[in-house]
Amino acid sequence: MPDIQPYLILSATLFVxxxxxxxxxxxxxxxxxxxxLMLNSVNLSLVAFSAQLGDVTGQILVFFVMTVAAAExxxxxxxxxALFRRKQTLNLDEINILKW
Amino acid sequence: xxxxxxxxxxxxxxxxxxxxLVVTRRNPVMSxxxxxxxxxxxxxxxxxxxxxxxxxxQILVYAGAIMVLFVFVIMLLNLGDERKLSDGVSWKKIVAxxxxxxxxxxxVYILIYSEPSPAVMxxxxxxxxxxxxxxxxxxxxxxxxxxxxxxxxxxxxxVGAIVLAKRKLD
Numbered sequence: 560m561p562d563i564q565p566y567l568i569l570s571a572t573l574f575v576x577x578x579x580x581x582x583x584x585x586x587x588x589x590x591x592x593x594x595x596l597m598l599n600s601v602n603l604s605l606v607a608f609s610a611q612l613g614d615v616t617g618q619i620l621v622f623f624v625m626t627v628a629a630a631e632x633x634x635x636x637x638x639x640x641a642l643f644r645r646k647q648t649l650n651l652d653e654i655n656i657l658k659w
Numbered sequence: 660x661x662x663x664x665x666x667x668x669x670x671x672x673x674x675x676x677x678x679x680l681v682v683t684r685r686n687p688v689m690s691x692x693x694x695x696x697x698x699x700x701x702x703x704x705x706x707x708x709x710x711x712x713x714x715x716x717q718i719l720v721y722a723g724a725i726m727v728l729f730v731f732v733i734m735l736l737n738l739g740d741e742r743k744l745s746d747g748v749s750w751k752k753i754v755a756x757x758x759x760x761x762x763x764x765x766x767v768y769i770l771i772y773s774e775p776s777p778a779v780m781x782x783x784x785x786x787x788x789x790x791x792x793x794x795x796x797x798x799x800x801x802x803x804x805x806x807x808x809x810x811x812x813x814x815x816x817x818v819g820a821i822v823l824a825k826r827k828l829d
Contacts, residue, residue: 571766579759580682630816637823
């Protein structure tokens with residue numbers, strides 16, 4: 560069995576890149592894709608731990624994360640379409656009704 | 660270097676590279692395409708961890724279904740004012756990048772200096788665990804209730820997506 564430490568470091572790197580995308584980008588769709596990146600990096604950690612511990616629970620959790628990600632993508636993109644129809648922009652600085 | 664570590668290095672480098680390209684490209688279409696590359700790299704990494712089922716699902720669900728939805732919406736919206744949207748480098752972005760770098764340092768420090776627990780299973784056992792047969796049997800016995808709950812989530816998502824994207828509620 561391969562050592563899982565490199566996998567965990569890779570997972571942390573991908574997670575941080577995704578987080579940087581979320582906080583630095585202003586395009587709603589790219590922020591959304593960065594969130595997908597973060598979800599995927601956590602999946603990689605779960606599969607690595609599952610492989611090390613010999614327990615299938617991690618892989619089943621990844622399966623559920625993917626289900627939730629699919630639901631989230633459908634809802635999120637519907638919100639993006641509704642927002643664009645209303646404000647004609649995807650710039651998150653201009654979508655600020657709920658910000659103080 | 661063994662073959663396994665060479666494969667891991669190549670996949671890891673392309674995963675990090677494509678992830679960086681996802682968050683730095685101006686055009687959302689390019690971001691989406693690099694995200695697909697990233698998903699394929701991750702599927703390869705799952706294969707190196709003997710998780711065949713998850714690797715296939717990764718390609719089918721993520722690269723197949725979710726990214727098609729993304730590309731579809733990007734094309735549908737047809738963003739004309741993309742130049743205006745992608746602002747240049749501001750102090751906010753530099754601070755954000757600094758915080759992210761600090762977070763990464765923290766993660767790497769913890770992971771490198773923590774005591775690694777020994778692997779408790781052999782490679783043949785790992786191959787057995789990742790199969791469709793084993794995951795399916797566990798999913799329909801031990802994890803039956805969460806599995807049924809996901810159907811509820813998907814139904815709620817379908818209804819929610821239709822309600823949100825509808826032009827006007829009658």
